[in-house]
Amino acid sequence: MIANKKCVLVLTVLLNIATASAFVEELDDRFKNTRRSDEIWLIEFYAPWCTFCKQLDPVWYEIGAELKSMGSPVNVGKVDADIHTSFAKEFRVTDYPAIKMWKDDLKYNYKGPRTKESIMDFVDRVSGPVVRALTSQQLFQNVMSRHDVLFVYVGGSSDLKENYFSVAKELIVHTYFFSATRHVLPKAVTLEEYPAVVVFKEGKYFLYNEQQDGNLSSWINRERFLSYINFDSYTLYAMGDTGKVVVLAVLDERKPSKNSVRYKTLVQRAAFEYKDFYSREFQFGHMDGNRYINGIIMDELVTPAIIALNMSNDGYFLPPNKVETMEQLGKFLDGVSKGRIKLQGGNGYLQRIERMVFNAKATVTTIFTEAPLLGALLFLIFGFVGGTFCYVLYKSCDVVKSWIRNEKETEVLQVPVRDKKTDLRKKNTEDKKAD
Numbered sequence: 001m002i003a004n005k006k007c008v009l010v011l012t013v014l015l016n017i018a019t020a021s022a023f024v025e026e027l028d029d030r031f032k033n034t035r036r037s038d039e040i041w042l043i044e045f046y047a048p049w050c051t052f053c054k055q056l057d058p059v060w061y062e063i064g065a066e067l068k069s070m071g072s073p074v075n076v077g078k079v080d081a082d083i084h085t086s087f088a089k090e091f092r093v094t095d096y097p098a099i100k101m102w103k104d105d106l107k108y109n110y111k112g113p114r115t116k117e118s119i120m121d122f123v124d125r126v127s128g129p130v131v132r133a134l135t136s137q138q139l140f141q142n143v144m145s146r147h148d149v150l151f152v153y154v155g156g157s158s159d160l161k162e163n164y165f166s167v168a169k170e171l172i173v174h175t176y177f178f179s180a181t182r183h184v185l186p187k188a189v190t191l192e193e194y195p196a197v198v199v200f201k202e203g204k205y206f207l208y209n210e211q212q213d214g215n216l217s218s219w220i221n222r223e224r225f226l227s228y229i230n231f232d233s234y235t236l237y238a239m240g241d242t243g244k245v246v247v248l249a250v251l252d253e254r255k256p257s258k259n260s261v262r263y264k265t266l267v268q269r270a271a272f273e274y275k276d277f278y279s280r281e282f283q284f285g286h287m288d289g290n291r292y293i294n295g296i297i298m299d300e301l302v303t304p305a306i307i308a309l310n311m312s313n314d315g316y317f318l319p320p321n322k323v324e325t326m327e328q329l330g331k332f333l334d335g336v337s338k339g340r341i342k343l344q345g346g347n348g349y350l351q352r353i354e355r356m357v358f359n360a361k362a363t364v365t366t367i368f369t370e371a372p373l374l375g376a377l378l379f380l381i382f383g384f385v386g387g388t389f390c391y392v393l394y395k396s397c398d399v400v401k402s403w404i405r406n407e408k409e410t411e412v413l414q415v416p417v418r419d420k421k422t423d424l425r426k427k428n429t430e431d432k433k434a435d
């Protein structure tokens, strides 16, 4: 009886593996010429040596299976980018795993967390209609309740509409786009002019104004975020595309203090009360823990702190003086904006090498403390591979960035080191006291 059960279990597992693989096609260089133009493909570019790719495998097969069972028009594939280099080159693959959607003649890059939920959301957004029509008040309310930030074109045919559609086609990777007639909008929304592009967020709405806001695509790129964000490494990394400077309260949320509450409140006030004044140049938010930031500034940031980051060049600004009032924060932001406060760090040649050494040091320290023998072995191997590695790293800033991002995933590995160090330090001081 038990043997039977085991047998069934093994069979089910085997069957699962077999069918799951059937939902993900292994593609090669030839595919880029043989794909039918009406097919939509979700493609993972992987390399055999890449551990993050291996971690993605089960998620990828689940996605393939689920899309098939839903009857989705989206096909799922994977490509060994080490072998099929011209395919990878055409999709501008710079780091692994790279997740891309190929629809019509456009290639969309996925940058978010590598979870099933998040990737499926991307698939749903990008594979569907570029602009979705909200045809009833009920539908409008429904969509409104599900999206934090909602872009809606209101009105009939116009140049603005054409512009909105072409911008949507490009920015659909980041956010959904909707259209509606004025009768569908809630009564409380009174637009003076039609056609209009409106963004609904944080219980308010804002109108696009070409004279004040510049072109539509840069306005949407600015407005597609909440005014105040609880950042993680992915959302912070994504800010590189917006050209905005990110102003962060960096805190340890497990240990709230008077200052951490004060910093958070100050940054929130700048985001909401001074939105008109600052939102063009700055994005506001907070981040729990300083780990990711340490990788950028290559030092230990003492928390709580206020820091401004330029994610498009990995540069940062620290307030030269105390920031405890709104006025002092305003002075800091003004200094950053007018170039009076010096940019530190950055992604110049030297900084990239320095950052590489900083991150490598952190990793090596971990390995040696955790398993000295393995450490010694790896040290030899790394020494050998090192030359090639350095070359690739300094050549491509994207690699460095993604490396920093991936660092977050090795967080668990690294935390004990710091604990041990502090323990050691504590022990030393205790010893001294004993003396």
Ligand SMILES: *[C@@H]1O[C@H](CO)[C@@H](O)[C@H](O)[C@H]1NC(C)=O
Residues within 6 Å of the ligand: 214, 215, 217, 218
């Ligand atoms: C919109 O403006 C941005 C910068 O202000 C510029 O980089 C971009 O090319 C413009 N796009 C169009 C379609 O004009």
Ligand SMILES: *[C@@H]1O[C@H](CO)[C@@H](O)[C@H](O)[C@H]1NC(C)=O
Residues within 6 Å of the ligand: 245, 310, 312, 313, 336, 337, 343
């Ligand atoms: C941020 O970096 C980009 C790219 O290097 C640069 O063009 C922009 O001026 C920087 N912004 C600030 C405020 O330093």
